[in-house]
Amino acid sequence: MSCVIPTHQRDELCLRAVSSVLKQEIVPVEIIVVDDSGRDPERPSLQAIADLDPRVHVLPFENPSKSAAASRNFGASRASSSVLAFLDDDDYWLPSYLATALIELERSEADFVVTWGAMLTSKGLVHKNWAMETGCRGDDVIAGNPGITGSNFVIRRAVFDRVGGFDSEMVVNDDLDFLIRLLDAGATYSVVSQELVVQDATGAAGSHLSSRGPRQVEGLNRYRAKYASRLTRRQDRILQRQSHIARLVPGTPRPEYARHLVGALVFSYPTDFVQAFKRRMSSARYE
Numbered sequence: 565m566s567c568v569i570p571t572h573q574r575d576e577l578c579l580r581a582v583s584s585v586l587k588q589e590i591v592p593v594e595i596i597v598v599d600d601s602g603r604d605p606e607r608p609s610l611q612a613i614a615d616l617d618p619r620v621h622v623l624p625f626e627n628p629s630k631s632a633a634a635s636r637n638f639g640a641s642r643a644s645s646s647v648l649a650f651l652d653d654d655d656y657w658l659p660s661y662l663a664t665a666l667i668e669l670e671r672s673e674a675d676f677v678v679t680w681g682a683m684l685t686s687k688g689l690v691h692k693n694w695a696m697e698t699g700c701r702g703d704d705v706i707a708g709n710p711g712i713t714g715s716n717f718v719i720r721r722a723v724f725d726r727v728g729g730f731d732s733e734m735v736v737n738d739d740l741d742f743l744i745r746l747l748d749a750g751a752t753y754s755v756v757s758q759e760l761v762v763q764d765a766t767g768a769a770g771s772h773l774s775s776r777g778p779r780q781v782e783g784l785n786r787y788r789a790k791y792a793s794r795l796t797r798r799q800d801r802i803l804q805r806q807s808h809i810a811r812l813v814p815g816t817p818r819p820e821y822a823r824h825l826v827g828a829l830v831f832s833y834p835t836d837f838v839q840a841f842k843r844r845m846s847s848a849r850y851e
Contacts, residue, residue: 565662565718566643567592570635571653573601575609577764582613582620584656589663592649595620596642598635600627632714633730633738640729646721654764655715661760665718672754676719676746678712681761691759698755702747706791707799709740716761723751734790736783741790780810798833805831 567585571578578597585595597613599622604610614622625638636650647669649662661679669677683693696711727745734741746753788795788803795803808827811820 565590565592565647565649565666566640566645567595567649567651568598568636568639568643569595569651569653570598570600570632570639570714572599572632572635573603574653575607575613578653579609579613579616581651581653581656582616584658585651585662586617586620587659588657589660590666591619592662593619593645594643596639597622598625598639599623600625600630600635602626629732629735631732631735631738633734633742634732636714637729637732640721640724643721647718648721648724649718650714652714652763654767655713656762656764657715658760658762662718664756664758664760668754668756669718669720672752674754675723675751676717676753677756678717678753679756679761680711680759681713681716681763682759683763683765685765689762693763694761695757696755698753700743700747702744703794705740705747706744706794707802709737710743712739712743713761713763714739715763727751731790734783734787736780737787741787744791776810776813781807784810801831801833 569578569581569585571581582595582597585592595617597620599610610622614620621642623639623642625635627634627638632652640648647666649665651657665677665679668674678696680692680696681694683690694711694713694716700710723746727742727749730738730742731745784803784807788800788807792800805828808824808831811824812828816824
């Protein structure tokens with residue numbers, strides 16, 4: 565197995581991510597860190613990552629699309645193993661993650677395996693934040709990620725290559741787009757219903773590719789355009805609502821903020837408010 569970690573100006577978090585890979589019960593034969601920051605490739609913080617273990621390889625990458633998808637593809641192209649695992653630089657794995665996923669990959673003979681995960685917030689862990697179920701179809705998940713990220717799946721290299729890897733033009737929803745194309749291609753998957761992956765959401769506002777702002781708006785519009793011919797009316801409304809919400813950022817002029825707030829409300833369904841209320845009230849999910 566090879567592990568690919570894209571990173572962009574987050575050396576300290578990347579160090580934690582790589583360390584979590586090295587603590588696995590089954591350690592990959594190679595850990596490929598793709599640095600697309602454009603900064604000095606010999607800077608001490610990056611060298612510290614490379615010095616952790618001989619299996620760690622830090623590769624500089626000129627990323628024209630500035631997307632994590634492109635960096636993942638670059639890393640995968642340099643990998644030598646028949647199974648690939650991906651990990652975002654601000655996330656980390658619990659020690660039994662890879663062993664559990666590999667056992668399930670062999671047991672099920674599936675093309676890829678998705679593992680459940682939790683989200684680390686300023687309040688603590690949010691459990692079952694990523695809890696994908698079996699039986700998903702591409703058309704059903706276009707407007708809602710069922711539980712896959714750039715950190716919680718392992719995949720057979722042949723299947724990854726068959727679908728062409730990630731779409732490097734997707735700056736947001738690249739993980740969901742990848743899943744849809746896998747399902748459309750008839751790829752089979754299995755699920756590990758244990759929380760063995762932690763997604764870190766404690767960073768400052770705007771520090772994530774999926775943070776609200778112009779980049780997310782552009783990415784959502786590009787994603788919506790790609791799947792326009794397949795969207796149901798409800799799915800289209802959901803994506804339009806997401807686009808309005810992405811514009812609700814501090815510093816936005818009041819008239820514009822109000823316009824997009826109204827837009828988000830107009831494109832919302834009653835179930836959206838119920839789900840938001842449940843998330844706010846379910847303090848038992850935090851640990």
